[in-house]
Amino acid sequence: MSIVNAKEIMIEAAKNKYAVGAFNVTDLLQFKAVVEAAIETKSPVIVQTSVKPSQFIGTQLMVNIYRTLAESAPVPVCLHLDHCTDIDYCKKCSDAGYTNIMIDASKHSFEENIRQTKEVVDYAHSVGNISVEGELGTVGGVEDQIVVAEDEAQLANPQQSVEFVERTGVDIFAPAIGTAHGVYKTKNPKIDFERMATIHKMLNSNGIKTPLVVHGGTGLPDDYIVKLLEAGGAKFNVSTELKHTLIDAKWEYISSHRDEYDPGKLDVFVRDATRKAVIGWMQKLGSVGKA
Numbered sequence: 001m002s003i004v005n006a007k008e009i010m011i012e013a014a015k016n017k018y019a020v021g022a023f024n025v026t027d028l029l030q031f032k033a034v035v036e037a038a039i040e041t042k043s044p045v046i047v048q049t050s051v052k053p054s055q056f057i058g059t060q061l062m063v064n065i066y067r068t069l070a071e072s073a074p075v076p077v078c079l080h081l082d083h084c085t086d087i088d089y090c091k092k093c094s095d096a097g098y099t100n101i102m103i104d105a106s107k108h109s110f111e112e113n114i115r116q117t118k119e120v121v122d123y124a125h126s127v128g129n130i131s132v133e134g135e136l137g138t139v140g141g142v143e144d145q146i147v148v149a150e151d152e153a154q155l156a157n158p159q160q161s162v163e164f165v166e167r168t169g170v171d172i173f174a175p176a177i178g179t180a181h182g183v184y185k186t187k188n189p190k191i192d193f194e195r196m197a198t199i200h201k202m203l204n205s206n207g208i209k210t211p212l213v214v215h216g217g218t219g220l221p222d223d224y225i226v227k228l229l230e231a232g233g234a235k236f237n238v239s240t241e242l243k244h245t246l247i248d249a250k251w252e253y254i255s256s257h258r259d260e261y262d263p264g265k266l267d268v269f270v271r272d273a274t275r276k277a278v279i280g281w282m283q284k285l286g287s288v289g290k291a
């Protein structure tokens, strides 16, 4: 039985200076590939669904797939709802059996963000062993139904970050530090490593052990990943890369097997490509062998 919430595996990661990979999936094939990658590398893992795929597949069906895969996996697996702006859907997913919920109220004022985040924290904690992620500042780019223009993305203020975590009681915290959803437009995106490290230190010096999340994993250069791990990143979100892997692998297979009509073979090709991409991330994040 390896159903866990995100906080417990991230605290362990933060203590030992590695991070847990959090991979957005849109279908069962990707879900299975991510869990298989975790088993193969003995890594803890977070599988995430954005709101649209969760609703498309069906909340309870998603949870049932998760429970079935996680219960037989010999590694810890968390099911995370990503960037949900709707408090009622956060509650519905808590009831259904997601084990980490992200309420994204970051587009609201500081006070309203605190109010909405705390409402979800209180609810999820009353349901059971569920951790909650909150965000301060805004992450640029496109993720599911959330679109933030580059020039509108705002970084998290360190002092406010401490206040946000204290007042909401969030279990894991995503401060905006300049990373973005989607494909980075330059080879050297401007990331505020200092800000991340400062927030990490300020939380710790206030006795708060809330682990930090890095959004916008796709395309981050390797040396940036190392710096973000040093600065306290304990969960790295990867979505766009897996979407590209899925579609590119399907395209590659179909275009070179145009006369074949065997979906099983296509599935194996896509699963293997996805598993390879996820294992690459687990190696970079240092989670291999940690489960």
Ligand code: 13P
Residues within 6 Å of the ligand: 024, 082, 083, 143, 180, 181, 182, 183, 214, 215, 216, 217, 218, 237, 238, 239, 240, 241
């Ligand atoms: P990417 O799509 O850039 O990998 O970001 C994923 C993410 O942060 C999901 O919350």
